[in-house]
Amino acid sequence: MSTTYAELGELREGSFIVVDGEPCRIVEISKAKTGKHGSAKAHVVAVSVFSGVKKTLVAPVDQKVEVPIIDKRTAQVIAMVGSSVQIMDLETYETLEIELPLEDELRSKLVTGAEVEYWSILGRRKIMRVLKGA
Numbered sequence: 001m002s003t004t005y006a007e008l009g010e011l012r013e014g015s016f017i018v019v020d021g022e023p024c025r026i027v028e029i030s031k032a033k034t035g036k037h038g039s040a041k042a043h044v045v046a047v048s049v050f051s052g053v054k055k056t057l058v059a060p061v062d063q064k065v066e067v068p069i070i071d072k073r074t075a076q077v078i079a080m081v082g083s084s085v086q087i088m089d090l091e092t093y094e095t096l097e098i099e100l101p102l103e104d105e106l107r108s109k110l111v112t113g114a115e116v117e118y119w120s121i122l123g124r125r126k127i128m129r130v131l132k133g134a
Contacts, residue, residue, distance in 0.1 A: 002069050002122050008042045009061030018066035019055040022048045023121045031061055049119070050126055052102060071120040074131060077112055085110055085127065087118065098125050109133065 003018055011017060015026045024046035031042050044057040059065070075087035078095065088095045098118060101107055109130040110116070118127045 003066045004069060005064045006067045007061065008044070008057075008059055008063050008065050009040070011042075011044070011065070011067075016049075016068050016070065017044065017046055017057070018068055018122070019044075019046055019048075019057050021122075022050070022053075022055065023068040023070075023124075024048050024055055027054075049121060050124060068121045072128075073118055073120065075116055075118055077110055077114045077116060079112060080110065087116065087127075090115070096125060098127055101127050106130065 009031065011026060011029060013026050013029055017024055017026055026044055026046045028045040029042060031040055033040050039060045039062065041058055042061045046055050046057070047053070048055065074090045075096070076090060077085055078088050079086040081097070084097050084099050086095060086097050106127065106129065110127070111133060114133050115131040116127050117129050117131055118125050
């Protein structure tokens with residue numbers, strides 16, 4: 001199981017949420033009270049961790065929503081192969097192939113031997129930051 005559940009009203013900016021099956025980071029959340037018989041609604045704007053696409057969700061604040069469980073791990077870059085990076089997990093020594101990050105700033109720091117932090121979310125992996133260069 002790679003997700004857990006939380007009430008929408010408990011989440012804050014910077015929290016993570018699953019919208020349309022995509023793990024996202026909340027960038028904006030606003031709550032609106034409704035009339036006498038309605039329930040308060042939350043309007044969430046979130047950005048996909050993998051694609052950077054903005055997604056919105058409007059739902060009652062007491063609705064249960066999926067929250068991804070993020071496994072943060074460290075690895076060492078072994079090789080750059082076309083549009084992907086070959087890394088070795090520093091705990092399990094397993095070698096993985098991960099897509100190159102979209103961010104140019106991060107991409108420029110990726111060199112063979114560099115230590116990186118990667119996240120494993122919902123069966124997908126992404127390099128989040130370079131911890132130390134080679």
